[in-house]
Amino acid sequence: MSKLIQTDVAVIGAGTAGLAAYRAARAAGQRAVIIEGGEYGTTCARVGCMPSKLLIAAAEAAHGLEHGKGFGVHIEGSLRIDGREVMSRVRRERDRFVGFVVKGVENIPAEDRLRGYARFVDNNILSIDGHTTVQARSIVIATGSSPAIPAPFKPLGDRLIINDDVFSWETLPRRVAVFGPGVIGLELGQALSRLGVITRVFGKGKSVGPFSDPVIRDYARTAFQEAFYLDPDATIESMEREGDEVVLRYRNLDGEVVTERFDYVLAATGRKPNVANLDLQNTGLELDAQGVPLFDPQTLQCGKSPIFIAGDANNVLPLLHEAADEGKTAGHNAASYPNVAPSLRRSTLAVVFSDPQLAMVGQRYADLKEGSFVTGEVSFEDQGRSRVMLRNKGLMHVYADRSTGRFLGAEWMGPSAEHIAHLLAWSHQQGLTIAQMLDMPFYHPVIEEGLRTALRDAAAKLAA
Template identity: 50%
Template sequence: MHEVDVAIIGAGTAGMVAYGEVRKKTDRIALIEGGPFGTTCARVGCMPSKLLIAAADARHRLSTLPAFGIHSDAGTVDGRAVMKRVREERDRFASFAKDAVESFDQHHIVRAYAAFEDPHTLVLNAASDGTLPAFKRIRAERIIIASGSRPRIAEPLRAAGDRLVVNDDVFDWQDLPGSVAVFGAGAVGVELGQALHRLGVRVHMFSRGGSIAGISDPAVREVAVRILGAEIPSSLDARDVRIERDGNVVIVHFIDDDGVSRSERFDYLLAATGRAPNVESLALQHSGLALDARGVPDFDPQTMQAGDSHVFLAGDANANREVLHETADEGHLAGTNAMSFPAVYKHARRTPLGIVFSDPQIAFAGRTHAQLLTDGVDFAIGDVSFENQGRSRVMLVNHGLLRVYGEQDSGLLLGAEMIGPENEHLAHLLAWTIQMRMTVRQVLDMPFYHPVIEEGLRTALRKLLGVLGMGPHVPLSCIDCGPGV
């Protein structure tokens, strides 16, 4: 039996950050990892997907050149070269996490998979590479679960057999395929679907219920469906879907959004239907913890503590905020509170911020339209269309809609949802101002340069101020730039 003060299950972002915090206070640590070291982001998530998107965007920009009076015969796609760069740069990013792990005290590293035997005891099993741990059990005073997540695959999709892939597999392709059916119109499905389409792959995107990229504001969703649907063949409310194999071809039978029965043939089926926390193999029934309907321990997101126990959850394993900066925050909080246990401290979380790297980009900051309705908040809405926004039109990226939400009585800026050009930057500005608890008028008193896309945000905020009934905002005028400047 190996005894430690803290056992950390998982060496992704959350686990590594938690290790850094725990290491400040004790040398009695076990960092347990049975699979590959490193982060989902670097290996199969954020970074390789952005590499593929960058290649797709570079080619797409060429198609807009004639509108500027510029002509080019460039744009031929070398799929093998595209994927070679994706893999090489992906491996470079992943190596940083590997280097970080190698810098840890190697006496703390345990190559194994872990499962609970009782609330304080973990049983160890061989790692994915066959490595056997030096001991079979670890007893820990405190335990941090940071076991990450994996792609969720709906059972009917498995009929595609070995032609079924997830985003992890895409980044190991040696060449681009001829056609892909993308199932799921969330962030991963939209990003990869559009990127593959722009690189010359025939793509059809499938979903249910008309949702796209997690947008909850119906006006923003309508614009997003129109813009992305005009580019990518999509069935966002496909019904009676049936998957069939014919040799190396996947056949998708479905009723499309217009009620027409159709069948299409594809080289691959990409499942982008969300992620599931890696908790099934942890034998949590022996942990003494209360579990929710997903089998995840109930926990406080401001402390990461499961109930009042000695167990803490961090990162994708808790299925709470599955983005890297939040995962790192959770690792820090879990590590800090594990070392201070039984004294546990609450920490205010950052303002929610989400970005989908489609083109136009989709983003939200603060509370979403759906959250405000669910919480019964009395709020008003201001908006701006990017169709005639000055700088956007100059650059021929004038597509999209931004909607901002403000509280009726106080005038506080509460949140926003958007699709539009370079909205990753607007989303950051909005998240910062919301976290600072600024009112709509206070944000409008900040400087806005001219001509920039951010002027569109100012237009939406002016409208919101008027709807809130808090008087006009008197700006410097621009009589020659059109509406939405």
């Protein structure tokens, strides 16, 4: 017989958004439960942000040693990369980060933690694996997302992997084909290449990373192609499994048909919200083409219902800081239902931890109306501090409103982009103009002086 639990707020999913929603509901003085069917430990800690940065850190160490000759620093003999030691540290530190998250979850009172997979019976009732029924005044969907695997890849069996699988390797393989030069594909593809893995990265439609500015996209493509094999508009003739290998026939960048064998094919072909198994048809909510409930992006409320959706599950901005913000908003509004309020929406900020790094802040180039803005540009190839450090690869575009001079956004590839991105995000959120940004201090010699050059270029075009 199913156990009945009555509560004010039920949160489905104990990831970043779910934990934030639960805490916000409790902070609002409401009863709340959090439901999780999988392992505790967020996507970021277990298979996302943190383990990928651990692999990238190892790759940067290897790259730094190999490229010391530019400074007159030479290694006697050959560089040796121990794949087992690399992956041992990745797993060990990954488990440490996951442990912190799990400890935080376990600090939640036991009666508030429910184990199992939740399905909607109606707008206010959930069934958890048939053993528990939860009746809630409002519900938050925070079920996260999963890698999307195109059908042609599935016959590859265990030779097909996703980013989750990489961080369970005992050692590094010899050859990997990566499909998808987006954030995950670029980060892991470049890292594996620098760690001595024969790596090929394939894409469709010429896209590179998150860029919508064609000039920045093309610059990034050329820069990456100088470092590892990247074809952002690949022609794949065939892909078959033979034994423990994948045989790939493709046209290379010169148009020649090449046959290569790989130990694994890594599908970095996007992610999809985890909503398919929630029985949303029982809620009467209106769904989009991917089966995600339509919702107000400011309040995160689905229609006029007592259901809210936050984090990767809503398929808007799958980033940890966005998930945390959305979880807090969804939890607070669920606790206050039917009185809901718009959330704090910070300026958009995205970083790809490749080398050079990629970044986007504020409005994308593709979102701007032609003729309404000017573009300030800087190349980092001759930027002083960048050249001193032999990290002088990069191109930046900053966008400014033609009529007001307000900073609208930026897209770029360049050194220390993660740090410059924060300066620009703060400036964007405060609504600063290009002139006001140029009034801020710039130390010498720093990479940020490159940003000043781009702002000066924008200012000159505004004046003209």
